[in-house]
Amino acid sequence: FYRVYVEDPSRVRLRGMATVRSNIMAVNTLAELLKTTLGPRGMDKIVVETSGEWFITNDGTTILRNIDVRHPAAQLLVKAAEAQDGEVGDGTTSVVILAAELLNRADRLLQLKLHPNIIIKGYKHALDIALKRMRELAKPASLDNLEILKKICETSLSNKTLGFAKKHMIKIAVDAFLHIIEQREGKIYVDKENILVVKKPGKSLRESLLVEGLILDKGVAHPLMPKRINDAKIALISSPLKIEKAWYQKTEIVVKSMTDIKQILDEENRFLRENIVEKLLKIGANVVLCGDAICEGVQYLLAKAKIMAVKRVGISDLWRLTKATGGKLVASLKELTEADLGKAQLVEEVKIGPDKLLFIKGCPRAKSVSILLRAGSRRQLDEAERAFNDAIMNLITLTDEMKYVPGGGAIEMALASIIRREVSNYQGKEQMAIMAFADSLEAIPRILAENSGLDSVKILMKLRSLHEKGEHHYGVEAISKRIMDMFKAGIIEPLKLKEQILKSAFEIVSTLLRIDEIFTGLEFFEELPKPEEKDVPPASESKKK
Template identity: 40%
Template sequence: MYNGQQPIFILKEGTTRTSGKTAQSNNIAAAKAVSDAVRSTLGPKGMDKMLVDSMGDVVITNDGATILKEMDIEHPAAKMIIEIAKTQEQHCYDGTTTAVVIAGELLKRSEDLVDQNVHPTVICEGFRLASDKASELIDSHSISVDKAMLYEVAKTALTGKSAGAVKEFLAEISVGAVLSVARVNGDEVVVDLDDIKVEKKQGGSIKDSTLIDGIILDKERVHSGMPQSVDGAKIALINSAIEVKKTEVDAKIQITDPNMLAQFLDEEESFLKGLVDSIVAAGANVVICQKGIDDLAQHYMAKAGLFAIRRAKKSDMEALSKATGGKIVTNIDDLSADDLGQAALVDERKIGDSDMVFITGCPEAKSVSVLLRGGTEHVVDEIRRAFDDAMGVAAVAYEDGAVLTGGGSVLAAISRDLRAYAEGIGGREQMAIEAFAVALEVIPRTLAENAGLDPVNTIIDLRKAHSEGRSTYGVNVYDGGVVDMTKSSVYEPSRVVEQAVQSASETAVMILRIDDVISSKGGGGMDGGDFDGFDM
């Protein structure tokens, strides 16, 4: 009772509400737990995680975005951290772990400031100033790209993944693929990664992976009587069924005379033969059909010496059209020699335990394929993830034309410059900018920790090198100490670092500004309970 009056309930029963510092520390603790979950995967000496889902399916990876996607996370603040990894993956393909670890560290540092009675909005303002300044500083550290550098960028992305043992080999394939599909529009370079088709097949070793100047289809020819390979292929791309047309409306055909039945069947037969004849007449010797092909039509095609595939995916049809220069035709009667695509060779090969069709030697291939191999399914899946990262960073670096030295060197340099910048700002924001600067050093520190080095000594050596103006020095994870990253050829695209710093600070600011959590589902995971009990 309040002064003899009934208490007023504005929230539904079962709603929990946490506010003030409790809410903040809960959110920060959840975010830190997520960042700690992926922290050990950072860098060349990072370890992998094995994730088992409720169905018992296993994923083994050290790709930050994949780990966070597969983890079953309840806590809403932790989910916001996962969004960072998703954004990073979409825009930059790499640096997901970096972004998440920086966000976790920013929140950890801000918690110390809140304890010192610095108001969250002041911290947010300081973080905002610091992240804007960091963007300017990143531009000043960037190095312009040449093709040899792309290869180093791809190699850096592959280091520390299970594909690291064959990084030179995979880096060559990924850079080759990117350069094949890159188009120059005026001053800018555009790389559309959809033009690179990646097929994975288990069996063989990783070294059996290849880049193909054309398209691979996970299909086989429809009839064993067809030739197994066709030189100088003229390819008809057809997206309608090569079958007898059915009527759209329900129709009955009454046959009263046996001769009529024979006539009817002959009609169907000659219709199909007519379709095949018009394909042959157009000069095609390979048919890729998006829909079905009637058995009888298959027979006629085999007789005519055509090579045919049915039920190709729409995406494959579009890729084929780009690679071979052919047009996708709906009406077979309209097919002409101008619509045909060209390739030097179309052949069916046995890969692993299934047949695949290779369409190679396309004169102006604007679309290429990569076939990835590996001993087991898990290996192939992880190679695929590593390859996507390598291909993505090569594309990003080529598009932006700018890279940075890796090994935590740029973040250490920015951290140093931000400290100097903070002194000129003054006020309480200065504390927040300094906290931001210290937080950026979490990356070189974590690289050292994961490599089994002493993090304190490493950071001291790094700061010393940077104070002497050696701004390209980063952590040497192999031999300890610090080393010039340009000599070790460790590079990453500017966009990766910039996006990581930006999205980490934006998310940290967002989480810091929350001072009240009202949860209407009976407090599941929201009442500051066991937030880090991940279902892993």
């Protein structure tokens, strides 16, 4: 390990093994931070933000996003973990642990004078074996099998602090998932944006509920408006509802008495009534959701006409409403027709604590649903939202490849056993890298055992014995602290999730192993070349003469 300084000691240049070990050290730091959070008996972390705010979580992505990471290798790992979370919504902790283990094994091979490209090639062979055999070990899933969907959610929520509300949250997640599924050209399509999560502190998580439609964090615009509308005909408008002043902007108005003022106000009210209220009544609209302001005059007239109105609705909520109600979002009231109206069985204002929410229920095309999360504090709400996101993303990931594999480290042990058996099909030094990949996979069940307070060496020996006999479904059941058949225990994960974990870890490791030099600073020259002719005076002296 050596450093080459360039004039300023803050400008550092690392070469050769120093580069590799610097990268490995950075990745190991993150892995040590996250590995205790893995599994149902994983520990939580308190993360203190720069603003002084803090929260408790064991979600790998959330932890990585909120810590100050400066080393380039560690930053690369954080970006890869965020990409993993965006792609499948889970597995970031496993990616970091597996990447660190692969790099540590690679470090030992580098000390034995194996070239990084040979290690990468061996790892690639092992990855190909793992991906192929994992598909063979996977079992098919069906959207009609609710038990499988619930077990996948339960596995993803096993390390979340949801208490007695876990089963209730699983039911909400599965119901929401089934509501937003679409069939397009014979393929399953699921858009997570069709699920709106509204968080309100108070009561407990068991009071959370699913609404087949939308929940708007808004109340009605005027206190005299109706608070409940059955058989709602909903107008969705993005422009403001107010008087058009163009008709008198270039006109000089002379007011001589209070009667003249009353006439002007009466004329404004007549204009608003004829051009806004009567237009809405004519096409049958009894609910107006506006993306901009509604002037007070229009609010009063709408209230007199028994029309419910909500102002300043977010544009994303308006688009969700078009999917749920079947209505059309129009830019101006002039464009609105009866065919553009959305429909809902019920639109109701509900008071939740000090806040007012608008519930839009019984939508005929409810491809959008809303989840109202309740909890005792904001921090509990945030953690519940992260848990719900993990559960939904696991279900969406399942639709990409309708297969699932055993969890609890069972699939990793199975792949390690299979790779060791097939390593004889390859020749040369690549065999050492393939074996290192197999050994690295065992880090997942080992850490699960350690976090559960078990003897990891004994657990690994027992699991190896079982998997050598072909019992590839056995893994660590952390709650009961036993080795069990994961399929029977209901601990299962989507195939696509496990594939993505292996691919992400391999990509990070192959990228870092190809780096043989790190430059810190803008200048990399150790020292400037000296002039060959010694009798030539320096430039400063020649100027003085």
